Amino acid sequence: MNIFLDARFYRRSGIGRYIEGLYRGIIDNKSSMEIFAAGDSSLLNESFLKTQHIIDYHSSIYSLSEQIKGSLLVNKVKRSVDVFHIPHYNAPWFLPKNSVVTVHDLTQFIFPEFFGRVKPVVAKIVLRNALKKAGMIIAGSESTKKDIVKHYPEIEGKIRVIYNGISVDFKPLSENEVNEFKRNKGLADYILYVGNRKQTKNLRRLLEAFSIIKSEYRNLKLVIIGERFSSFDEVDKGIAEFNLKGLVVVVLKVSDEELHRYYCGAKLLVHPSLYEGFGFTPLEAMACGIPAVVSNISSLPEVYGDAALYFDPYDISDMINKIKIVIRDTTLQKVLVNRGLQLTKVFTWERCANETLKVFEEVYVNEKIR
Numbered sequence: 001m002n003i004f005l006d007a008r009f010y011r012r013s014g015i016g017r018y019i020e021g022l023y024r025g026i027i028d029n030k031s032s033m034e035i036f037a038a039g040d041s042s043l044l045n046e047s048f049l050k051t052q053h054i055i056d057y058h059s060s061i062y063s064l065s066e067q068i069k070g071s072l073l074v075n076k077v078k079r080s081v082d083v084f085h086i087p088h089y090n091a092p093w094f095l096p097k098n099s100v101v102t103v104h105d106l107t108q109f110i111f112p113e114f115f116g117r118v119k120p121v122v123a124k125i126v127l128r129n130a131l132k133k134a135g136m137i138i139a140g141s142e143s144t145k146k147d148i149v150k151h152y153p154e155i156e157g158k159i160r161v162i163y164n165g166i167s168v169d170f171k172p173l174s175e176n177e178v179n180e181f182k183r184n185k186g187l188a189d190y191i192l193y194v195g196n197r198k199q200t201k202n203l204r205r206l207l208e209a210f211s212i213i214k215s216e217y218r219n220l221k222l223v224i225i226g227e228r229f230s231s232f233d234e235v236d237k238g239i240a241e242f243n244l245k246g247l248v249v250v251v252l253k254v255s256d257e258e259l260h261r262y263y264c265g266a267k268l269l270v271h272p273s274l275y276e277g278f279g280f281t282p283l284e285a286m287a288c289g290i291p292a293v294v295s296n297i298s299s300l301p302e303v304y305g306d307a308a309l310y311f312d313p314y315d316i317s318d319m320i321n322k323i324k325i326v327i328r329d330t331t332l333q334k335v336l337v338n339r340g341l342q343l344t345k346v347f348t349w350e351r352c353a354n355e356t357l358k359v360f361e362e363v364y365v366n367e368k369i370r
Helices: 015-029 064-077 118-133 142-151 153-158 175-185 203-213 234-241 256-265 280-287 300-307 316-328 330-344 349-369
Strands: 002-006 034-039 053-056 083-086 099-103 136-139 159-161 190-194 221-225 248-251 268-271 292-295 309-311
Touching: 002 015, 002 064, 015 034, 015 349, 083 349, 099 118, 099 349, 136 142, 136 153, 136 349, 142 153, 142 159, 153 159, 175 256, 190 203, 190 256, 190 280, 203 221, 203 234, 203 316, 221 256, 234 248, 256 280, 268 280, 268 316, 280 292, 280 300, 280 330, 292 300, 292 316, 300 330, 309 316, 316 330
Parallel strands: 002 034, 002 083, 034 053, 083 099, 099 136, 136 159, 190 221, 190 268, 221 248, 268 292, 292 309
Antiparallel strands: none
């Protein structure tokens, strides 16, 4: 079977992680399968996909160009490809039936106020087109499936829920390795946030909560790792508003190796998001032996079960209380760490790849018998 992959998100957070983890698993599983990966050829030719068919494709995400050029590209390669996989709902307009679209979340539809007037309207048109034309839809959680079906009940029958995996590279480090990393970074005790800095990540409330927590834990710092999307965003505003300069360490970009060390050095990870379709970073922290304190919304309780401590993301007092409980209660820390390590064994890219291949095969067979 030959698969076309829209790989333009490769090396980005979130969907980029999904592409790398899933397709490493697919290549390991099906050595005879050929992948036609379309994206930045300079990146892809240096990646694990370099032995596959690389197609240079540079249209911007969410642009008119991707609708036109994407449709032309699909038409160009259709005789060489059995299944098209678009790992986000921004599928080209002329999408063939032998395609699979992955929908990770519906953030733009649930919080349109954070995306301006135009983007949610355009996104809704593009999403509806992708859902209607794709042979099968993959949702990253039951929560995401529920969100899709609420707005588009007619396509429920072609949605398959497949959970993401996490890299086996995320695992506990020795105490000596952690201490050496923290010395090199000039860090002592810190709590950690990992993810982008969009408004839905709720970082202003986290900064306000931390400004109160720090009065009791004076040596504690907050490390925020993630991409910014404006020159002066919620994080910058919060640091200024709550007088946190020098107490918040801002890291815009890290390698996976360095991220691994930041996880292992943290007292806990806080994930205050207002909405998630799955949520990679708490699982990555758990795999490193770090307790996670997370929002009690959307997919998060579904994914993390009893391996996390939850708070209401709109209630700063609740967030503060739950963070303090984990800092103070060493018994609870151990319970959460043990549960987290067990949970992460379930979320493997091998399992995700196997289940995704079954969907590809289902679409392939359906197309053959049409």
